[in-house]
Amino acid sequence: MRPRVVVNLVLAFVALLFLAPLLWLVTASFDANGGLSTRPPTRFTLSNFDAVLTWDVGGRPLVNGLLLSGGAALITVVVAVLAAYPLSRYQLRFRRPFLYSVLFTTGLPITAIMVPVYGLFVRLNLIDSLAGTTVFMAATALPMAIWMSKNFMDGIPVSLEEAAWVDGASPMQALRRIVLPLMLPGLAVVAIFNFISAWGNFFVPFVLLLDPAKQPASVNVFLFFGEHGGVAYGQLAAYSILYTTPVIALYLVVSRALGGGFTMAGAVKA
């Protein structure tokens, strides 16, 4: 069976190529003399992690990142669910155009609006405001979140709410008591998905947060690279691993929860 051998070899080769840059992060972070190439540590050490686990490096930026990403994810999910309810349950004249506009917005490059947004933040005196940046990140994540929440809500039968209406519950009570519990797994996915992309977002905080004390890890790790990257590769790798671990953990949670089928196909197929 020669074709099978060729296919396996190609797969192994590609996997090796993809693995090589990843491995460097691990080997260099545990190496006392960590350089730029991937090799087993010449002298195994934890001192690289020790060196970056200070409040200014591995502490505050991670906390800032947590506030920024957690806050943005929370705001996005709450606002998106509220919007999804009338879009899913009511016959509204502007529903289709609105949904298509939302879908259209998910495709626009957010990078392109950062110049006017910077101007807006200067005018509103929001530069260096963690809260302002959090709300902005929530707003840019909204289109995708509204779209996904509306689709999740469509999957929940209206008959369940009708029973509540008969008993005199208001639409918002029905949303909170009946619809929300049923779509909780879906909402958790939306929240984690938003958290991961906000945690990794570099450009937005890079433009809107200039004070090092306010910057999240995505920006701080880049500054660390600029200041110490030329020498302390081991520390850079250790910092990168600290910064990456939460995202990997959350990804594993989501892909487990969806039975390994976390393919984003839902987003693609709409």
Place this chain on the structure above:
Amino acid sequence: MARREHQRIVTWLPPLSPSFVLLGLFVVGPILWCFYAAFTNTAMSGVAARNPRFVGLENFANIVSGTDVGASLWLTVLFVLGSAVVGQNGLGMLLAVFMQRRGRLLRGVVSSIVVAAWVLPEVVAAFAVYAFLNSQGTLNEVLSALGLGQQNWLYTAPMFAIILANVWRGTAFSMLVYQAALSEVPGDLTEAAEVDGAGPVSRFWHVVLPTIRRTVVTNLMLITLQTIGLFGLIYVLTAGGPDNKTRTLPLLMYEQAFKFGQIGYGTAIALVLLVLGAAFSMVYIRSLRAEV
């Protein structure tokens, strides 16, 4: 359904209003402001910051007459074609097809490695590629072990370097999309072709590819949109250099607006980026509408 009759404004406006406010203030507002500022000489500081003047099409005339934007546009096209359309899309498809009918173990290991590169935050992915391509990096070590020449890839072949970086980071998305699509191709279609004597290549070309062509279009649009606005990966790896050889539109926009303080000119560049994105986004929605 009970609630399908005409709805009064008091029932739908309150729950929708937070979305309207946030999207209006932070997404629609800035987009509209782009259209205004691109026709002014707004600057970060000085007279033009306090009293911006309407300059008509001057910024766009500068775009057309200058070489900066043209060069950046070409680099952006090269980057999108090389890293997304050919790289991520092609490699993702190849991996998905090759992994069909492989053992669980092999499939799990290969997928996990490819997905790991995708899950990394943008900046960390850039560090990993930086170390890999550096003159003292892993690639050169391997090349020298094979008796081949070494070079500092980020200087000698910067465009190749950022394309490689984006292929490495983004292939997982296309792979996952195609894995899902291939699993939905009816088995009897390919079996029938096999009975008729079609080889694996012609089975893929004549049976599988036509079946999943809508997914291909959707995927191409999505990864193009993700790649057009890419900033962090390129900024960390090359910062647009050397010699502006990797200064794609987002990097040019950043440089003009934030480093040189030319907000008006920077916004005109942003507008070019937005229009490009809008065009691809339209095609993307079209491709979905055909499917729904």
